[in-house]
Amino acid sequence: MSLLGGRGxxxxxxxxxxxxxxxxxxxxxxxRLAAILxxxxxxxxxxxxxxxxxxLxxxxxxxxxxxxELEHVQQALQGLGVPVLLLKGAAYVRLNLPAARGRIFSDIDIVVAKESLAQAEASLMLGGWLTGKLDPYDQRYYREWSHEVPPMTHRRRGTTIDLHHALVMPTCRIRVDSGKMIREAVPVDGSAFWWRLQDEDMVLHAASHLMFNSEFERGLRDIWDIDLLFRDFASRSASFPERLFERAREVGLGEVIREALRLARALLGTPVPENLLPGDAKMATRLVARAVYSRHRQTRPAGQWLADMLLVSREMYLRLPNHLLLTHLAHKASLGFTGTTPHKAI
Amino acid sequence: MLTLSSCTSEQLHRSLRDGSFRLYLGQLALKVSSDIPEFIAAFRQLYGDHPVTLGGGEYDFDIAISAPALWRRWLRRNASFEFSGDTPFLPMEVGHAHALFEWGLNWAIASFLHHCLIIHSAVVEWQGKGVLLSAVSGSGKSTLSAELSEQGWRLLSDELALLDSDLKLIPLARPVSLKNSSIDIIRQRHPMAVIGPLARDTHKGTVAHLKVSADAVGHNLVPAVPKLIVFPKWVENAPLRVEPVGAGQAALRLIDQAFNYSILGAEGFRRLVALVRTTEAWQIEYSSLDEARDALETLVAEHG
Structure with a gap:
């Protein structure tokens, strides 16, 4: 397995x-390592x-x-009579895909149509999920510029739901037709309530999550998700790789999927046919490779901190138009820029 | 096997720096790294009887007590707890580094050893019978287990009961964490006890650690069979009270004190039910450590 560098x-x-x-x-x-190997x-x-x-x-x-938790969410939202789209980990688990195996996560990402967002939020609040305290700036950032309402945490179970109305940032510099991906979602087998993205769009969404987010701590997991999704869908249908690239062009994620799959192929040997995806990764992708590689003191690559910084800047640039970018950076700088927030007590 | 106290200072410093140091805590092997002299001195004092190796090899946890990143270094010298190269907690001043190590290790055990049911409880053994001392923080659990350990009971843990799938208690004898007034109580009652440096003004007040007996460390690979569950409570000036607790009640109280009950799911329930069915549960209220010890020895003799 290429994970072990081709060794047994x-x-x-x-x-x-x-x-x-x-x-x-x-x-x-x-x-994940334990389950897959x-x-x-x-x-x-x-x-x-x-x-x-x-x-395990x-x-x-x-x-x-x-x-x-999905059963609780269903109880809370069923009365609205609107389709609820499952994203990422929750979708992998609900569909029992290989990408669910050994995946450690607890946040549930769901999408409802923008016009049902306020109702859905109210129903979830009745079900016990509450928005945590945010300062007014963060509150406004989420509401105006982000594609989700602030994370909602259940007051007793402590579980978190991210309620979205779109897949990617509406202010993103790359024109992505995420509306098309949502409109063409399909029902989850045997459920009249849950919906899922099409196979191609699941991979595209995972790829955009990898390329637009600066959570490098989770980057390797995202690449592995892409690899497992790709292998699974390609094993079920030989034409999947072609359909994936075709779909990516349609929704404006052509470049994103090529770079994400080049990374996955380089790190995990994802079987993407060479004729569909020739060549090596670009500069920005190589930075991603460096940032998502081992972060362990003994094995992390040289210059990882620099790659992190360049990518955070790039991601912000891609996400926000100039005037917002400047305001956002100025606000965050006034709080002090720190990479992580460790716990205070043990 | 080599013990920590039999290493030369030079060997120890080199090994803690080059990643070849392993500390054996019963079944657990820890890779420990550090270049902080205050930590190394306390570590040497408190873990002197523990087996170690200086030649690398496999390990369960990768722990470093190290100087934090540059931007956190101003004002005073600090130490970080690193776990697999990550720093899950804020750094503390170097004088607290040994306490940080103990807290971090508790966190690591409670977060990762899910092949065991992990309960917030001291574990001791008397005449071959395992006793869980389960209590909420502040009820004198650590003081009582320190006292018992100094009186010849075998200590398995002052904080964490690890119950494996065979319903055995896995030993983890290591320094007992004493807080505030209990430090002086143990010092006065046992002038020969080895107590490490005081860490003052931590989020738990003043903390110091009692070195456990070489005998307890020597038995760290021998699991104990649980025979009694005791819920102890220290109450100032209270007369001794010893009362039985029903099995159902005991199970509910243990669930409340378990770290990974929900993670184990149905298996957690099964293991807990088996535990309360094969043991007796009691609660004791006491103000005198001598009376408490007598009561516990009687309970073990008559009901263990």
Whole structure:
């Protein structure tokens, strides 16, 4: 498997496995690694087996919780009689796709039509999901310029819903017809309530999430999602790769999907035919590769911090028009620019 | 096996710096790295009897106590807890680094060891019988387990009960965390006890750590069979009260104190039910540590 650099399991000594697990934990990917490589069956030393088992138990809990949470969301929104579109992790779990395996996440992303947004938000509030306290600036940023209402957290269960009315930022510099992707969504099998993006659009959405977001800590997971989705859909239909590129051109994500798949092919050996996608990644994509690579002290690439900074700037540039970009940066600078916010107490 | 106290200072510093140091905490192997002298001194004092190796090898957790990023370094010298290269908590001043290590390790165990049901509880053993001392913070659980450990009970943990799929308690003997007045209580009652440096003004007040006996460390690979669940509560001037607790009630109270009950799902429920069915549960209220110890020894003898 190209993940292990083409080597078999026995090419790793126990210390190398420990380092791999440590890196994977850092990236939130230990359970994904365990599930995809079937690490519970390859005869690892006992200490490593226990870590594999523990990570799979945790991943199973996340999936169970997501499925249960979806039932609660359905109860809260069913009365509205509007279609509810599932995105990303929640969709993978509900559809039982390979991309759901070992995926650790708890936020649920859903989309409703813009005209139903206020009603949906009100129904979720009645169901117990509340918007956390935001300062007035963040509140306005979300409401006016973002494609979601502020995250809503359930007051008892602590679960979070991101309620969207579009797929990508409405102010984004690349013209993306995300409306078309939403309009052409299809019902989830056996459900009169949940909807999902078409196969092609699921991959496109995952790719745009990777290329427009500066959450590099999760970048490797996003690339892996793209890889698993692509492999799964391509194995079901031989014409999938062609349809994917055709669809990408239609909705304005041609460049985005090419770069995302070049990354996935370079890092994970995603089987994208060379005739459909010739060549190597561009400069910006190479920066992404550097940023999403191991962030572990022992193995991270040189200059990762620089790649991070360049990409954050690029992402902001792509997301927001100039006047908003300046206001946004000035506001964030006045708060102090920090990459992460660690917890205070233990 | 090599123990920490038998390493030379030079060996230890080199190994903690080049990534080859491993500390064995029962079944757990920790890769520990540090270049902070205050931490290394306290670590050496409190973990002196623990087995270590200096030649690398596999590990469960990758922990570093290190100087934080440049932009957090102003005003005073700080130390960060790094886990797999990530810093999940804010740095603390270097004098608190050993306390940060203990808290960080508790967090790591509670966050990742899901092959065990993890309950917020001290675990001790008397005459081969495992006892869970489960209580909310501030009810004197750590003081009581420190006292028992100094009186010859075997300590498995002062904070975390790890119940594996065979319903055995996995030992994790390591320094006991004492807070505020309990530090002086243990010091006065046991003048020979080894207590590490004081960390003052932490978010839990003043904290110090009691080194556990070499015997407890020596038994760290021998699981204990749970026989009693005790809910202890220290109440100033209160007369001793010992009362039985029903199995259902005990299960509910343990669920409340479990870190990963919901993560284990149905298996968590099954394991907890099996635990309360094979043990007896009691609650004791006490003001005197001597009376509490006597009561516990009687409970183990008659009901364990």
């Amino acid at each position: 399991h026995d090419a790793f000594d126990p210390e190398a496995w420990s380092l791999l697990f440590s890196e994977a934990r850092r990236a939130g990917l230990l359970a 079937r690490l519970d069956e390859v005869g690892l030393p006992e200490r490593l087996q226990k870590q594999v088992k523990a990570s 138990i945790e991943a199973a809990a996340f999936q169970r919780d997501v499925l249960r």
